[in-house]
Structures are given as C-alpha cells and as structure tokens.
Amino acid sequence: MRYPLGFIGAGNMAEAIARGAARTGVIPAEQMIAADPSEERLQVFESFGVTSASDNLGLVNAADTVVLAVKPQMLSALGEPGQGAWWAIDPERHTFISIMAGISSAKICEAIGKPVRVVRVMPNTPLMVGKGMAGVALGEHAQPGDDELAMRLFGACGEAVRVSEKDLDAVTAVSGSGPAYVFYLAEAMQAAADELGLSEQARLLVNQTILGSAELLSQSDDTPAELRRKVTSPGGTTAAAIGHLEEQGVRETIVAALRAARDRSIELGK
Numbered sequence: 660m661r662y663p664l665g666f667i668g669a670g671n672m673a674e675a676i677a678r679g680a681a682r683t684g685v686i687p688a689e690q691m692i693a694a695d696p697s698e699e700r701l702q703v704f705e706s707f708g709v710t711s712a713s714d715n716l717g718l719v720n721a722a723d724t725v726v727l728a729v730k731p732q733m734l735s736a737l738g739e740p741g742q743g744a745w746w747a748i749d750p751e752r753h754t755f756i757s758i759m760a761g762i763s764s765a766k767i768c769e770a771i772g773k774p775v776r777v778v779r780v781m782p783n784t785p786l787m788v789g790k791g792m793a794g795v796a797l798g799e800h801a802q803p804g805d806d807e808l809a810m811r812l813f814g815a816c817g818e819a820v821r822v823s824e825k826d827l828d829a830v831t832a833v834s835g836s837g838p839a840y841v842f843y844l845a846e847a848m849q850a851a852a853d854e855l856g857l858s859e860q861a862r863l864l865v866n867q868t869i870l871g872s873a874e875l876l877s878q879s880d881d882t883p884a885e886l887r888r889k890v891t892s893p894g895g896t897t898a899a900a901i902g903h904l905e906e907q908g909v910r911e912t913i914v915a916a917l918r919a920a921r922d923r924s925i926e927l928g929k
C-alpha cells in the first residue's frame with residue numbers, strides 16, 4: 660500500500676504533526692505511516708490509527724512524502740549515502756519534509772546521496788493545540804509547489820509562513836525555540852507567586868496572565884511597547900518591576916539568548 664505521508668522518527672514532534680494532520684483532516688491517520696526503532700513510540704502512533712513500518716526502508720517504499728523527524732545529530736546514523744533506506748529513494752517520486760534544526764537541504768541530499776526535493780519546516784510545540792508557528796522553506800532542489808502539503812499541514816495547525824532557507828536558523832531561534840522562553844518566564848513567575856504566598860492559585864494566575872497577554876498582543880494594533888506602557892502607571896508597581904528588569908540587563912540578555920540559539924542552529928548544520 661502507498662501512503663501520502665510517512666515519518667522517519669516517531670518522536671514528540673512527529674506525533675504532534677501526525678495528530679494535527681489527522682485532527683484537521685488534512686491527511687487521515689490511515690494514510691500515514693511511521694518508522695522508529697522504539698516499539699513504544701510506534702504503539703503510540705498506532706493508538707490513533709497510524710500504520711507502523713517494519714523499518715526505514717519499508718517506510719521509504721511505502722510513503723511518497725517523507726518527514727525527517729529525528730534529532731539533527733541522528734541524520735548520518737540513518738544510513739550511508741545511497742545505501743539502506745536511501746537506496747530506495749526515487750527523486751521523481753519522493754519529497755522530503757525535514758523538521759531537523761540547522762540541517763540544510765544540501766546536507767540532507769549529501770547524506771541521502773541523491774539530489775532530492777527537500778522542504779524544510781521549523782515548527783513549534785504549540786502546534787499540539789492548533790496554535791503552532793511554522794517557517795517553511797524550499798530547499799536546493801525543491802520546486803515551487805513542493806511546499807504545498809507542508810503549508811496546508813502546518814497552516815491547519817496554526818500559522819505557516821514561507822521563508823527562505825537562509826533565514827531558518829533565525830526562525831528556529833525566534834519561534835522554534837520560542838515557546839521555551841515563554842515557559843521559562845512562566846516558571847519564574849510561578850516561583851515568585853509561591854514565594855509571595857500564592858502557591859494555591861499560582862498556576863492559574865500565571866497561565867491566564869500569559870494567555871490573556873498573548874491574546875491581547877495578537878488582537879491589538881498596539882506594539883508590545885505601547886501595550887506595556889498601558890500597564891505601567893508612573894511611579895506604580897509595574898514601573899518598579901520593569902525598572903528592575905532594565906537595570907539587570909534582562910532585555911540585552913534575551914537578545915543574546917536568541918543569538919545563541921541562532922548560532923547553535925548554524926553549528927548543528929556543520
């Protein structure tokens with residue numbers, strides 16, 4: 660049987676993508692197949708209707724579009740160029756969607772040993788709740804239109820924007836890793852709420868504040884700086900908090916942190 664979509668690597672992101680495809684009806688679960696050395700992971704996929712492939716070769720034989728969803732460091736371990744699963748790759752038939760951070764389409768072609776059509780996508784975990792942000796880029800040998808399935812798939816699970824491949828390291832730093840920065844803020848706010856004696860209600864107070872602020876940010880025409888100004892009464896409580904953050908160089912630290920994420924993405928691709 661032929662499947663429109665297959666996953667090499669049935670980890671967390673692959674699961675989020677497959678569940679999203681099935682939930683939104685972009686690709687029904689029975690039209691997807693997955694390969695992973697972990698039986699446990701394959702069972703998770705089977706539990707919502709995705710077929711298990713015997714191995715990566717079986718997957719490549721069965722699937723037309725292959726999602727590369729292993730860790731970037733695993734790419735070379737998938738097989739020698741032109742050997743194993745890569746032997747069965749037909750550049751006419753197969754399209755790849757790679758979500759691996761940092762790995763260029765040229766590097767993927769080199770690892771596979773053939774000039775294949777690669778669409779690179781940098782998604783993020785909020786796609787699990789239909790609020791994802793994905794950057795989609797055509798790789799070296801991809802043609803306009805090869806990204807249509809990726810745009811439909813990730814667009815159905817949130818927002819998807821076309822970017823050029825050279826910008827994907829920056830996209831990774833901003834939106835790929837971005838949810839972790841927000842969760843970091845949530846962790847710190849919850850720790851503070853605990854310390855200030857609000858432990859019982861801390862989770863709700865913090866979560867609803869972040870949710871409401873994100874909604875306001877997205878619905879309002881104001882810039883983040885204007886929205887912040889509207890919270891900040893002169894000589895008030897917010898001014899005390901923001902003054903402390905500025906004094907401590909938190910803004911510069913955040914900019915430097917995103918630069919570090921971008922640099923690590925470049926390094927992963929080497």
Ligand SMILES: NC(=O)C1=CN([C@@H]2O[C@H](COP(=O)(O)OP(=O)(O)OC[C@H]3O[C@@H](n4cnc5c(N)ncnc54)[C@H](O)[C@@H]3O)[C@@H](O)[C@H]2O)C=CC1
Pocket residue numbers: 667668669670671672673694695696697700715728729730731733736737758759760781782783784835836
């Ligand atoms: N976690 C995130 O927020 C994001 C991750 N990514 C990218 O997604 C990719 C996957 O990340 P996660 O899902 O978080 O990792 P994960 O560790 O949950 O999934 C990787 C899966 O690959 C499987 N695997 C290992 N060797 C294999 C092989 N030889 N053949 C087939 N499968 C094999 C593992 O058993 C595992 O289930 C990474 O390349 C990462 O850069 C991209 C955007 C966001």
Ligand SMILES: O=C(O)[C@@H]1CCC=N1
Pocket residue numbers: 760831835836
């Ligand atoms: O941390 C990482 O490398 C991956 C890529 C973006 C989010 N997680």
